[in-house]
Amino acid sequence: MSRPRDTDSSTETAVPAPPRAAVADAYDPSEIEPRWQRRWEEEGLYRSDVDPAAEKHYALTMLPYPSGDLHIGHWYAICPADARARYERMRGKNVLFPIGFDAFGLPAENAAIQRNVHPREWTYANIERMRRQLRTMGPMFDWRREIVSADPEYYRWTQWFFLRFFAGDLAYRKRAAVDWCPSCNTTLAREQVVGDDRRCERCDTPVTKKDLEQWFFRTTRYAEELLDFSGIDWPERVRTLQTHWIGRSEGARIAFATERPGGGAGSAIEVFTTRPDTLWGATFLVLAPEHPAVAELTSPEQADAVARYLDQTLRQTDVQREAADREKTGVPTGGFAVNPATGERVPVWIADYVLTTYGTGAIMAVPAHDQRDFDFARRFGLPIRVVVAGEDGAVPDPAAMSEAAPSQGALVDSGELTGTPAADAYERVCAWLEERGHGRRAVTYRLRDWLISRQRYWGAPIPIVHCPACGPVAVPEDELPITLPDDVEWRPTGESPLKLHPTWRHTTCPRCGGPGERDTDTMDTFMDSSWYHLRYLSPRFDQGPFDPAEYDYWMPVDVYTGGIEHATMHLIYTRFFHKACRDLGVTAGDEPMRKLRNQGIILGEDSEKMSKSRGNVVAPDALVERYGADTVRAHLMFFARWEQGGPWSSGGIEGTARWLRRVWSLLLDPPGDAGTASDETRRRLRRKLHQAIGAVTADFERVQFNTVVSTLMELANEMGRAAQEGAAGTDEWAEAASASLRLLAPLAPHLAEELWHRLGQPGSVHRQPWPETDAEAAAEDEITLVVQVNGKVRDRLTVPAGVSREEAERRALAAEGARKFLAGVTVRKVVYVPGRLVNVVVG
């Protein structure tokens, strides 16, 4: 059913010249498009089923959030991807190109609060509207495979994955200060906090901190593997963004012994540094204010100052950003540590420039060689000691330094390692530390574990029961899904509405049978979108999240398309998810998506981001009404580089509309006197056709859509010329008509189908094989030979394509345009590029 080649194989037959009387009507997409959409649906043209005999192709477009109306950005993401999926299908592959809705999330809950509708009602009404709008695109979705992440039969499996992660020690609970949006009243993932001033991604409110017991996934366990992109074809840009996001640093962990203020040894403090070679210059330690050793090291004299500083830091989070130039702040604890290299006592400070979430939450400060430590030392009068010479051997005087010296020379003033050359310093110091047990080489990542708890209603409930006796206990799998109650209230209290529900949370502990309480948080919606590509495989399957037979056939995704904005969130989560599931024995293979391509953003005509308030929004429904979906589809592929996007131009679409109207009339009612074309005209038509087949095929392969359209426009122009010269009714014309419709079918599926039928061709154009290039027909028999003198074009000659080198050079040297530049000079060299040019080098 889904294999194009199975059905019609009669495509190479000639297309008969249409009877002129039959073509009086003009191109009317508003009549054609709905008619074919209905027919395709009835005939099940786009059903995708496992077919072991056919090569599969899984094309995936990022599933939309049901926000209300489909906007032009949805069209921009989906239509070119649909065209490419159709191309793969005509190439003979069994293609899966599914659609669904990422239906959980905040906007539904906000709508509920604002308009007093249930989030479910709001969401599903939007989905219904968007389904209708999606159908007007004429996409090749197999609607039987549609998924909605808010359906219990979907989130049952989201919960199932959570339980697997929990059982596999990849989910854990931690009390942690989390980013908190006071307006949305919810915790935010790190990636949802944006900008210099740390605002909420959704509502722009400055973010604060809140200390809550939360669920985390151990993404950091996969940090190293996530840095490896070797098996996948992803854009450089995305790989760079992810690499930075994961942020691998190599260095060493070094232990510093401590003294309690009252005397006696305290617990050792471990620091992380990327410059272990500067250890002899560490003149103090700085702990993050939240560091567990702070209490132990604080002296009675400093207790007040430390307490005040801690208080200030916690409250500061939303004030601090107002300070333009953040001057370093901090207080001494009164405690001391011992530099393991020098044996010196060094003071221990706390300061908020040291982050509790990175490294060990403690640093050794080397003010001479680190700018932040330098600033801190200067501010508080702490000693600065130079321990690395400059590349020129110079050793600066600390008193005269105005900034830290990021020196890369030999070690100085470093005890027994003094004089170690720069190239060896790092390794020698690491070895030195390891021999003495003071430290070891270590790697640290910027990536943090994924916080998945949300204090919201409209999400998948976390399937855990908190039991006073047993702690957090997994809900048994056969009790899934834990469904959301309908009768809830949305009060922006900062608590999950589930917590406010009178009965929902009360249950019994699955382990001991005693009274227990359900976890009242729901999961981050990135959880839903981390595995939706698997649910498409078998959306009704009830023995697991997906049918293994479908998985084995379709996975991995061959081409994944969507916006670049997901580079560091969704696209890291879904890779993590897949790798974790692989290790849990749920999935196979290392990566879920083989090839990734990102489309750009369409801006308003004023080159600004589209927004209702600016009044520059382009409404696709209005465009479809005016031009038809095919024109909109083709124009979206044509008007800009897909990966780049750009400003919309309402005039530009006229050109695309003109082209499709011309194709319509050209094929149904070609001008000129049929059958009177010369051999030359017919050969030229055939040459252009086969060049176009080659070009369009190559451009689909490299996902470059704008040149697909321009090539087809050129072909239409050539067909128009040939028709004027009497090509209609010839074999060449029939071949061009048939092949050009098949080339057009992915872009303008309705128009191509309608013309295919009107020309009396059997079956659906969408079941035809992709045209093959005839290299001989595509070859030029004459070429333009460019004649250059010293690299400047001086003449252009028309010569036979197979011209010999000798003949080409002879003609070039005799060329009229070149002659005057060759008179009276010596020819030093002649460069010949076959089929292109002769460059005469003279001196």
Place this chain on the structure above:
RNA sequence: GCCGAAGUGGCGGAACGGUAGACGCAGGAGACUCAAAAUCUCCCGUCCGCAAGGGCGUGCGGGUUCGAAUCCCGCCUUCGGCACCA
């Protein structure tokens, strides 16, 4: 500040190191039409020139090469990302 990407006609954009500006928009001239719409033909980087022709041109400055929009070095601008990450 650091990292990344991009700079080509009035505009969107083409161009395996080999004819810069394909294709389209806008603009100009004309045809058809009572008229309009639609359609068709031609012109359209810039400077000099009646023309033939020539000079200059892919952000700026260098370099490599017979030959550079394309490769290398250094700048400038724009747009993204990160931001006290030890």
